[in-house]
Structures are given as C-alpha cells and as structure tokens.
Amino acid sequence: MFRSIRAKLTLGYTAILSVTLILFGIVAYVSTSTSLTENLDLSLRNEVRWLRQIIEPRAKKIRPKPRRRTPPPPAPTKQELASRNKKKAPIERKSIDEWSKEDSIAADQIWNQIYQHTFQNPKKVLIQINDRNNDLLYKSASLGDDSLAYDDVPYNRINLATVAGPKDQQIRLAATENEFVKIYVAYPVAELTEALQSLFSIFLFLVPIAVVVSIAGGWFLAKKSLQPVDEITRTARDITAQNLDREIPERDVNDEIGRLASTFNEMIRRLKQSFDQVKQFTVDASHELRTPLTIMRGEVELAMRSKKSSDEYRRILASNLDEILRLQSIIDNLLILSKSDLGQASLAFERLDLEGIFRELYEDAELLALPKRINVRLGRNDHVMVRGDKLRLRQLLLNLIDNALKYTPESGTVTLALEAVDGSARISVMDTGIGIPKEDREKIFDRFYRVDKARSRELGGSGLGLAISKWIVDSHGGTITVESIVNSGSTFTVTIPSLNDEGTPS
C-alpha cells in the first residue's frame, strides 16, 4: 500500500498537517494561557491601584465599616502577631477607636463608591480591605462569608500570587499594603482554567477531524492528479511494436502530467516512425536479396532437371556468379549502412589534397567510360584541401561517376569539376544521360529506391549507392544535391567544407 505515490503523498500531507496542528495547538494554548493570566494580573493590579486612589486621599477619614454578617478574619497566631507588630509598629499611628464622626461619614462615602464600582465588575471579582491591624474595613458582596486576608502582604507593592482561596478554590490574588490599609483583590483561577480547558478540548476534537479530512482529501487529490499517470502506465504496458499507433489521451492542461503525456506520445510517434523505417528497410532489403536468390535457385534447379549442353551449364554458372557478386555487393553496402546507422562506421579523417584524388578518379573514369565510348571531361580542378576520409571520399566520387556512366548513352559526355568556393570544395559530376524525373529526385537518396528498377538491376545497381554517398557526404559535414532534365542529363553536386593552408576550417 505504501508503495504507491498516492499513499506516500497522502501520508506526507497528513503527517505535516498533524504536526502543524499539534504545534499550533500547543502555541495557541500556551499563549492563550499566558495572555489570560497577564490580562487577569493587569486588571487585578488596576483594581488595586484604583482602590488605592480612592482610599488614599481620604484615608484619614476611614473607619471600619460595620461587620455585617461577616466573621472576623482568622485570628493571627501569637507568633504572627508578634512578628507583624515588630515590623509594623512604627507606622501605626492611630487605632480604630480614634476615628471621629466626620471621618466615619467620609469613610462611608468611600465604601459606597467602592460598592458602586463592584457592580460594574464581574461578580467573580473578590475585594477585601482591612486596616493595618487586619481588621476588616470593606468586603465585596461576592465574598459572602469568606475572607481574603492573607499574610505577607508587601508594603507599597502589589504582590500577585495564585493561592488556595475560600471554599478550596484556587484564586489569583493581588494584595498590597500602604500606610493606612491592606487591599486584597482576587479572581477565581477556575474561570481561566475552564476557558483553557474548553480551548484544549476544541483542539482535541478538531485535530483528529482535520487529520481525517486531510487523509480523505489528500487521498482523493492524489488519486485525481495521479490518475493520468496510471493511464500512461497502462498504455505503455500495452504498447508493442505492433500497435505503436496507440496514444495517451492528451489533456489541454499544460501541467506536469500533461507534459508527461505529450512527451510520451511524441516518443511513441518517433518510435513508430523509426519502426516503420526499419520495417520498410527490412522489406526492401529482403526483396533485394530474394531476387538474386530466386534466380540462382531457379537456374540451378532447371539445370538439374534434365541434361543440358555444356554451354548451357557454363551460361548458368556465369549467371549464378553474377548473382553471387550482386548479393555480395548488396550485403557489403548494407553492412556499411548499418554501421553508419549505429554510429560505428569509423572514418579516418585526415588532411587531404582533393585535387590529387580528383585527378586519379578522372583517370579511372576515362577507363570505365571506354566500353561505351563516353567522353569524360575534366573541368576546373582547383587546389582544395579538405579534412576527410580518403577511402570514403573516393568511394563517394566513384559512385557518382559510375552512376553517370551507367545512365549516359553511348558517345555521351560526363564532365567532372572541382572548385574552391567560399570555404568549401564543390564537386560536380555532370552527365548527358537519361535524367531523373522530378518526382523521383527527392527519393533517389533513399535506400533501395530506384527510378527504373529493371534498368538499375540490369546495370548491376544495388539500390544503395546513392544512400551510401549521402551518408559519406553527411559524415563530412557537407551537402549533396541533384539537378536534372529528363532525357538531357543530370548534375550531382557535392559540397564539403574545405581547409585553408593552416589546416583550419576556412
């Protein structure tokens, strides 16, 4: 299952999403928790400051409020009292009993103001104010019977702590003491924890859902985007040499898969093309080989059916020898071509004086032309140096000369010329022969292509000469072209890059 890209992708998406969600959850939880606490602390501090601002200007008028239904704060132990008295004794100026009547009215105003204020706050805010002797001065209604009195209240500084409050619930407590009173403001921590817990449970609930959705979505998306890949796989598996016309349906989208599909189709088309070429070549080659074999077999069988004269046997043997030579030439040429196709035909490139080679070939041509009394003329024979394979270039020129002589009637003319033109050597072989029809000119360089099959075979052609010539020209980086007028003559022109006297391409 995990061997498919689809599963891997899905697994990857899901893993990344899960990690992201969990990290996000942790960060969100921690930062929410911190900011909630900070906010709480801030509002507790503000509350304390506000209380102080209310109380301090009129502090001298403060007197304890009647302790309605409120029990006194837990009596400090003797030790505590002792330590407290020792510490705070110097700043204690007057006792409660010293409060005057006016003071009492002013104090009531303060308590009222605080009392009003508590209505604007959430009910959960707990406020208690004691005098420095720990006698209760004020207590918010939300405290009920409980007390917030704690020890270790710092002087002129607000202390914040999470402590066990009344009814065993955790509270966040801000406490301070100034020269007149001790102020306690608290808020139940439970509120905060509840908020955090609900946040936590939302995460606990959402993360698995998100993961499940991402698995399903990832699986679906991966399936959708990888579907064409499966199709390509199926097509590729079905393709053999016999059905190369199959294609992957191409989509209009130019995405990775679309490009893969079109690249794949192009590859199939190229394969098909080369398969077709090979097929055609095989058919042609087998046909070429069959003809001499048919003749040899037929003639030999005929000779063996009944007694023949010795002249007849001699004729059959001579004919068979001709066919054997033809077979040999076809096979030699096929070998050259197949080597060239495979890029294994090694050419021995060297600096060549084309002029000298050309003169030798001209002499050969004169000899070859004798039986048909063809007039061979040498036109320009410029001095040209080329980089080439001597043997192959001779073969090329001989092929062209041989063709010219074959297709030129008796007493015709074949003209050879070698010219140095614009950094190239231009060789032309011109004949006054039968010419090549226009529709055939393109194809004469194809393997086994013959303008006139019967005539070509009679003249001993293998059908491969021009194909080999073209290969030789191509491998020398040159071009070969033909111009022709039917019944008037043809001119083959070969152009190959020449070298200047320093031996570099000119």
Added chain:
Amino acid sequence: MRILVVEDEKKVARFVQQALEEEHFTVDVAYDGEKGEELALSGIHDLIVLDILLPKQDGIDVLRRIRGRKITTPVLLLTAKSTVEDKVEGLDSGADDYLTKPFAIAELLARIRSLLRRGSSEKSTLLRAADLVLDTITHKAKRGDKAIELTSKEYALLEFFMRNKNKVLGRTIISEHIWDYNFDTGTNIIDVYLNHLRNKIDDGFQPKLLHTVRGVGYTLKDE
C-alpha cells in the same frame, strides 16, 4: 497449353520460360505491366504467372483490370512480397494462387498443373480417353498396355485434346494454345502433327479417338 509469364526480372522470366517449355507448355513473356495486360487481354492463355512489383503498372493493377474485363484465366502470383497482407490482397484481387520467391521449380510446376486441373472436370493428374491414359507429370502416354512415345509437340497436342474431350477444336485455337507467336498459320503443320499423333494413338487400336471434322477442325471422341 499456353502460359503467359509477366516478370520484369529478365533472368527469372528466362528460367521460368525454359522450365515451362521443358514441360511442353507454350510460353509468352512480358517484362512490364502494360505489355502483360495487353497480352492477358487477348484471352488465349490457359494460365498467367504474374509478378507484383512491375514497372509501368503494378501486377495487382494488371490483375484487377483483366478481371474487370471478364478474363477468367487462372492467375498465379509469383512475387517476393511475402507478408500475409500481400497474399490476402493478391488473392482478393482475383488471383487463384500465390507463390513467393525464391521458389522451387517443382512447386511452381505442380501449382500450375493444379490450377489447370481446376478448370476441367478431370481432377487427377492422369487424363483418360477410352483406354488411352496420359500422365501429366511424367508426360508418358499409354494405350491399353502399350506405351506410346510422344515428342514434345505431340504431347502438348494430346494433352490439349484430352483436356477438351468431345469438343471440336479449330486450327486457330490449336495454334494459339500450342504454338507461340512465331507460328505461321499459313502452313499445314498442325495437320502434319495431328496425323503423326493419330498414327501413334489410334493405329492398331479400337475405338478410333481422334477425328477430323471437315472444314472446322479436329475432335477427340470418348463416348
């Protein structure tokens, strides 16, 4: 029996012609499709051996054209094209048989004999008339128990008559099927050959088989 060979490869045409002539067939040769079609349309051949890859006109085209002109002469395709598609196309275009190159001469001759039998009611390689038996493979003739020696032309004549028993055959038809184009119809050479043949198969035997139909030609009667 007169056979047309349409084959552009001259050496192939030559040995096929020679082999057929050694079997007492009369052979015409055409080296391209156009000439082949022209000769085939004359309708005088008993069989056509046709190559497919031909200059000027494809063998398949020749075949379609002559079939289109109601020429029903059996056609044997003889070609280097050997794929199933090629064979199917050839046979569907109206050929009767198909032989790929290179081929054995013995097989070519056997297929030609087989195609020639197909047109007649005689399915055996032995042709019979009364107690006269002609073996088309060994070219031996026998009347009763007596072997009869025949020359090439006599054999060709006898085979033609035995394949066309009880039909009156005119001199033109006989010359067309037994002699090639160089034959001069002005001579009485047919009568001379038929007299020789009659002497060999009827002399000393009853019933007489070969009869002259005055003013029309000859017939081989086998009641």
